[in-house]
Amino acid sequence: MKKLLVALLTIVMTLVLTACGGGKSGGDAKKADAKFPSHGIKMICPWKAGGAADIAIRNLTPYLEKDLGVKITVVNTTGANGWIAWGELLKAPADGYTIAQMNVPSVYSYLDPKQNRKENLDSFIFLANEISDWGCLVVNGKDDRFKDLQSFVEYGKANELLSGDAGLGSNQHLVAIDMERKLGLKIKHVHQAGWADVHSSLLGRHLDVGWGSIGNILQAYKSGELKVLCVFADKRSSLLPNVPTFNELMKDKSILSPSDRGFALKAGTDKAVVDRWNQAMNKCINNPEFVKKMESLGQPVNYMDMAKFTSYAKEQEASMKSFMDVLGWKKK
Amino acid sequence: MNLKTINADIVAGIILLIISAISYNMASGFDNPDAALWPKAVIILIVIFTALVMANGFKKMKENTEAKEADFTKAIAPVLTLAAITLYAVLMAHAGFFIATAIFCPLSMYALGQRNWLALIGVTAGLNLFVYVLFVMQLELQMP
Amino acid sequence: MFETVLSNLMSTNVLIGLVVGVVGGMVVGAMPGLSGAMAIALLLPVTYSMSPIAALVMLMAIYTSAMTGGSISAILLHTPGTPANAATAMEGYPLTKKGRGLEAVGMSMLSSGIGGFISAVALLLIAPPLAMISLKFSEPESFLISIFGLTVIGSLAGKSMTKGLLMGAVGLLLATIGVDNITGVHRYTFGSDNLMSGLQMVPALIGLFTISVVLSNCEDYKNANKSLLERHNATLGTKMLPTLSEVPRYLVNWIVSSVVGIIVGILPGAGGNIGSWIAYDQAKKRSKHQEEFGNGSLEGLAACEAGNNAVTGGAMIPLMTLSIPGSPVAAIILGGMLIHGLVPGSKLFTDQADITYSILAGFALSNILMIFVGLAIAKYVVNVTRIPNSILMPVVLPLSLIGSYAINGSMFDVYVAIFFGLLGFLMDKYDFSSPALILGLILGSTAERGLMLSRVMSRGDMVGYYFGRPICLILMALIVMSIAWPIISSRFAKKKQENKEA
Numbered sequence: 001m002k003k004l005l006v007a008l009l010t011i012v013m014t015l016v017l018t019a020c021g022g023g024k025s026g027g028d029a030k031k032a033d034a035k036f037p038s039h040g041i042k043m044i045c046p047w048k049a050g051g052a053a054d055i056a057i058r059n060l061t062p063y064l065e066k067d068l069g070v071k072i073t074v075v076n077t078t079g080a081n082g083w084i085a086w087g088e089l090l091k092a093p094a095d096g097y098t099i100a101q102m103n104v105p106s107v108y109s110y111l112d113p114k115q116n117r118k119e120n121l122d123s124f125i126f127l128a129n130e131i132s133d134w135g136c137l138v139v140n141g142k143d144d145r146f147k148d149l150q151s152f153v154e155y156g157k158a159n160e161l162l163s164g165d166a167g168l169g170s171n172q173h174l175v176a177i178d179m180e181r182k183l184g185l186k187i188k189h190v191h192q193a194g195w196a197d198v199h200s201s202l203l204g205r206h207l208d209v210g211w212g213s214i215g216n217i218l219q220a221y222k223s224g225e226l227k228v229l230c231v232f233a234d235k236r237s238s239l240l241p242n243v244p245t246f247n248e249l250m251k252d253k254s255i256l257s258p259s260d261r262g263f264a265l266k267a268g269t270d271k272a273v274v275d276r277w278n279q280a281m282n283k284c285i286n287n288p289e290f291v292k293k294m295e296s297l298g299q300p301v302n303y304m305d306m307a308k309f310t311s312y313a314k315e316q317e318a319s320m321k322s323f324m325d326v327l328g329w330k331k332k
Numbered sequence: 333m334n335l336k337t338i339n340a341d342i343v344a345g346i347i348l349l350i351i352s353a354i355s356y357n358m359a360s361g362f363d364n365p366d367a368a369l370w371p372k373a374v375i376i377l378i379v380i381f382t383a384l385v386m387a388n389g390f391k392k393m394k395e396n397t398e399a400k401e402a403d404f405t406k407a408i409a410p411v412l413t414l415a416a417i418t419l420y421a422v423l424m425a426h427a428g429f430f431i432a433t434a435i436f437c438p439l440s441m442y443a444l445g446q447r448n449w450l451a452l453i454g455v456t457a458g459l460n461l462f463v464y465v466l467f468v469m470q471l472e473l474q475m476p
Numbered sequence: 477m478f479e480t481v482l483s484n485l486m487s488t489n490v491l492i493g494l495v496v497g498v499v500g501g502m503v504v505g506a507m508p509g510l511s512g513a514m515a516i517a518l519l520l521p522v523t524y525s526m527s528p529i530a531a532l533v534m535l536m537a538i539y540t541s542a543m544t545g546g547s548i549s550a551i552l553l554h555t556p557g558t559p560a561n562a563a564t565a566m567e568g569y570p571l572t573k574k575g576r577g578l579e580a581v582g583m584s585m586l587s588s589g590i591g592g593f594i595s596a597v598a599l600l601l602i603a604p605p606l607a608m609i610s611l612k613f614s615e616p617e618s619f620l621i622s623i624f625g626l627t628v629i630g631s632l633a634g635k636s637m638t639k640g641l642l643m644g645a646v647g648l649l650l651a652t653i654g655v656d657n658i659t660g661v662h663r664y665t666f667g668s669d670n671l672m673s674g675l676q677m678v679p680a681l682i683g684l685f686t687i688s689v690v691l692s693n694c695e696d697y698k699n700a701n702k703s704l705l706e707r708h709n710a711t712l713g714t715k716m717l718p719t720l721s722e723v724p725r726y727l728v729n730w731i732v733s734s735v736v737g738i739i740v741g742i743l744p745g746a747g748g749n750i751g752s753w754i755a756y757d758q759a760k761k762r763s764k765h766q767e768e769f770g771n772g773s774l775e776g777l778a779a780c781e782a783g784n785n786a787v788t789g790g791a792m793i794p795l796m797t798l799s800i801p802g803s804p805v806a807a808i809i810l811g812g813m814l815i816h817g818l819v820p821g822s823k824l825f826t827d828q829a830d831i832t833y834s835i836l837a838g839f840a841l842s843n844i845l846m847i848f849v850g851l852a853i854a855k856y857v858v859n860v861t862r863i864p865n866s867i868l869m870p871v872v873l874p875l876s877l878i879g880s881y882a883i884n885g886s887m888f889d890v891y892v893a894i895f896f897g898l899l900g901f902l903m904d905k906y907d908f909s910s911p912a913l914i915l916g917l918i919l920g921s922t923a924e925r926g927l928m929l930s931r932v933m934s935r936g937d938m939v940g941y942y943f944g945r946p947i948c949l950i951l952m953a954l955i956v957m958s959i960a961w962p963i964i965s966s967r968f969a970k971k972k973q974e975n976k977e978a
Binding site: 340341344348355358359362363364366367369370371374375377378381382384385388406409410412413414417418420421424425429433436437438440441443444445446451455459463466467471472473474475476 | 503504507510514515518636638639641642645646648649652656658659660661663664687690691692694695697700701864865866867869870871873874875877878881882885887890891894897898901905906908920924927928
C-alpha cells in the first residue's frame with residue numbers, strides 16, 4: 001500500500017510541475033535581435049529525412065552556416081502534406097530563427113475547405129526558391145508506339161492510356177489531368193505510392209505512360225531505359241538539353257508542372273532580418289560549387305529572389321484553383 | 333447472469349461491434365464510394381470474426397461455471413502506471429524531455445521500490461546524458 | 477580485378493568507414509524509434525568529402541547493422557527497433573526470460589550476418605537477372621503478396637486462431653486511417669492534421685511491444701526490485717553460439733530465409749518489413765519443433781534475422797541496376813552514389829566495375845564484421861537482464877517515448893504509443909495476438925492500393941487480368957498452399973502415426 005501511495009505522489013508531483021512548466025514556456029518569445037543572427041537557427045523540413053526535399057536542404061545548410069556564422073539544425077517535421085511543419089513555423093516567433101522549406105504546389109492544400117486552415121500565402125514571407133524540379137512525360141525506352149509527343153497525343157486520343165502517378169493531387173496527377181483537358185487524351189489514372197512504383201511499372205510495361213520529375217527520371221533517361229517525350233517547364237532544362245518543352249512543341253497550348261523547393265519565413269519578421277536572410281540565400285544558392293553538386297543529384301537549381309518567388313507563388317495558386325474540383329476540395 | 337463473470341472475449345466483442353458499426357456508418361458517408369469499398373470489406377470481416385470469438389466466449393461461460401472473478405485490486409497498478417506515463421508525456425510536451433525525465437525517472441524508480449539514492453540520481457543523470465549525447469549532439473534531432 | 481578490389485578495401489579510410497558504419501548502425505538500430513534511414517540521411521553530407529568506396533561502404537554498413545542492432549533490444553527488452561524485428565521479439569524475449577538471452581543474441585548476430593552476407597553475394601553475382609524478375613511485379617502482385625503476408629497470421633496467432641484473424645482484420649482497418657492516396661478522401665481522421673498521414677508504424681509498435689511490457693511488469697510491482705531473471709528463477713546461461721553439431725539444423729533455415737529476404741527485398745513497394753515475417757512463417761512450417769514457436773524458438777529467431785538482413789542486399793539490386801530505390805534507405809544511398817559519380821545501371825558493373833565490386837565486397841565484409849562486433853558486445857549487453865525492474869523500467873520508458881517522438885518530431889506519436897501500450901497490455905492479457913495486429917497494420921495500405929489499382933489497370937476484366945499474369949498465378953498457388961499447409965501436414969502426421977501403429 002505504501003508503494004501505491006508513492007505512485008500517487010509521483011502523479012501529483014508530475015501534475016504540479018506540468019502546470020509550472022506550461023506557464024514558463026509561454027514567455028520566451030524574443031524581440032528581434034539588433035544583430036541577426038546571434039544564435040543557432042532551426043530549419044524545418046516538412047518531409048522525411050533522406051527524400052529529395054530533405055537532400056535539397058541538407059546540402060544547402062553548410063553554405064548557409066558559413067555565411068551566417070551560426071549553427072543551423074535541420075528538423076524533419078512531417079505530416080498533413082507539409083502543413084504540420086508550416087504550422088510549426090507560424091507558431092514560432094517571427095524572429096528569423098525558425099525557417100521552413102516552402103514547397104509549391106504542396107502549400108496550396110490549404111485551399112481544401114475540409115482542412116479548415118485559417119492560414120494562406122500571406123501568412124508567409126516567400127524568401128527564395130532553391131530548386132525547380134519540373135515534371136516530364138515518360139514512357140518505356142523500348143516502346144515504339146511513342147516516338148515523340150505528337151505520336152503519343154494521337155495514340156492517346158484514340159486509345160485509353162494507363163497512366164501512373166504518385167497519388168491523387170500529386171504534381172504528376174495534375175499534369176495528367178491538364179493533358180486530358182487541353183488535348184482530349186483518354187487517361188485512366190493509376191495512383192501509385194510514389195515514383196519508384198511508377199518507374200518499375202513502366203519498365204515492366206504494366207503502364208503506358210508515367211509522369212516524373214527531372215530528378216526522378218534523369219538516370220533512367222541517360223541509360224535509355226526510359227524515354228522522355230517532353231518536359232513541362234518554361235524553358236529547356238540544363239540537365240536535359242535535348243528534351244523539348246511541351247510549350248515549345250504545342251505552340252498554342254501551355255502546360256507547366258512545377259515542383260519547387262524554396263524557403264519561407266513567418267510573415268511579420270523584422271525587415272533587417274529578412275534582408276540578411278535574402279542576402280545569404282542569394283549568395284549560397286548561386287554558389288557554383290553548390291549548383292554543380294545539386295545537378296549531379298538531379299536537382300536543377302533555379303534561384304528566385306523574394307519578389308519573384310512571391311509573385312510566382314501567387315500565379316501558381318491561380319492555376320491550382322482550376323483543379324479544385326478534381327481534387328475534391330469542396331465544402332461538404 | 334452475474335456481471336462479474338462475463339468473459340473478456342465477450343466484452344471485447346461488444347466493443348468491436350460498436351466500433352464496427354460506427355466506422356461502417358462513417359464509411360458510408362465518404363465523398364467517394366471507392367474510398368469506402370475496402371474499409372467496408374474489412375469491417376465485415378471483423379464482424380464475422382467477432383461473432384465467432386463471441387460464440388466461443390459464450391460456450392466457455394456455460395462450461396466454466398466458476399469463471400474467474402475480475403480482480404479489481406490487481407488492475408490498480410497498471411492503471412496508475414498508465415496515468416503516470418501519460419502525465420510524463422504531457423510534462424514532456426510542456427517542460428521538455430530533460431526536465432520531465434529528471435522528475436519522472438527517480439520518482440518512478442522510488443515508486444517501484446528502489447531505495448538506493450546513488451542509483452536514483454546516477455541512473456537519471458546517466459539517462460539524460462546518454463539521450464543528450466546521442467539525440468542532440470550526434471543526430472541533432474528535435475527534442476520536445 | 478580481385479587484387480584491385482582487395483587493395484581498394486584495405487585502405488585506412490575504407491576500414492574506418494566500415495567500423496564506424498557497423499558500430500554506429502548497431503547503436504542507432506538498438507534504440508527504438510531511431511532508424512538506419514535517419515542516421516544515413518544525417519551522415520550523407522559528411523560522406524561527400526570521403527572517397528566513393530569509403531562513403532558507400534559506410535552507408536551500406538549502417539543499413540545492414542541497424543537492422544541487426546534492432547534485434548538486441550527486441551530480444552532483451554521486448555523492444556523491436558523496427559517492424560522487421562517484431563517477430564524477433566516474439567521469439568527472443570521468452571528465451572531471455574529463461575536465461576538464454578546470450579544464446580538468443582548470439583544466434584541473432586550470426587543469422588543476421590549470414591543473411592546479409594548471402595544477400596551481398598547475390599548482389600555481387602546475379603543482380604541483373606534478379607532485377608528483371610522484379611519488373612514482372614506491379615500492383616496486382618503487390619496485392620497478392622500482401623495477402624500472402626497476411627496468411628502468416630496463421631503462424632503467429634498463438635492460442636486462438638479466430639482471435640488472431642480478428643486482430644489481423646482490426647490492423648487492416650487501422651491502416652485505413654488517413655488521407656486515401658487514391659481518392660483523396662479523409663478517412664477516420666476526425667478532422668485532425670495528425671491523422672492525415674495515418675497511424676505511424678513505429679509508435680504503434682513501441683506501444684504494443686514495449687509499453688505493454690512495462691505495464692505488465694508494473695502489475696507485478698511487489699517484485700520490482702528483482703531482475704527479469706530472478707523473477708523467472710532463471711540464471712544467465714553462458715552459451716552463446718550453436719555448437720558445431722547443431723549447425724546443420726540451422727543451415728537450411730538460414731539459406732531459405734536469406735532467399736526469401738532477397739526476393740522480398742527486390743520487390744518494389746512490397747516493403748522489406750515483411751521479409752522477416754515470411755521467413756519466420758516458412759521456418760515454422762518446415763520445423764520439427766513447431767511447439768517451440770511463440771515460446772522461444774531459436775529456429776524462428778534465426779529465420780527472422782537472416783530474412784530481414786537479406787532484405788538489405790535485395791533492396792540494393794533494383795537500385796544498382798535500374799536506379800529504382802525499393803526502400804527509403806535505398807533512396808538515400810542513391811543520393812550518395814550520384815554525388816560520387818556512380819550512376820546506377822549496367823555501366824556500374826562494367827565501366828566502373830572496380831569501384832562497384834569494391835563497394836559490394838565491402839558490404840559483404842561489413843556483414844562479417846558485424847557478427848564479431850555483435851558477439852563482442854553481446855556478453856555485456858546481456859547483463860541488462862540482471863538489472864532490477866525498478867531501474868530498468870524507468871529507463872526503458874523514457875527511451876521508448878523519446879524514440880516515438882523522434883521519428884516525426886511529433887508529440888502526437890508519443891500519445892499514439894501510449895494508447896497502443898494500453899491496447900497491447902489488454903490484448904496480451906486476454907490472448908489477442910498483437911503481432912497479428914501489427915501485420916495487418918503493415919500490410920493494410922499495400923493490400924488496398926494493390927487491389928484498387930489493379931481494378932483500374934484491368935480495365936474492367938479483373939479475373940482475366942489476374943489469371944493472365946504468370947506471377948499472379950504463382951502467388952495464388954502459394955497463398956492456397958500456405959493456408960492449406962497446416963491441414964495437410966497434420967493429415968500426414970496422422971498417417972505416419974497410423975503406419976507406425978500398424
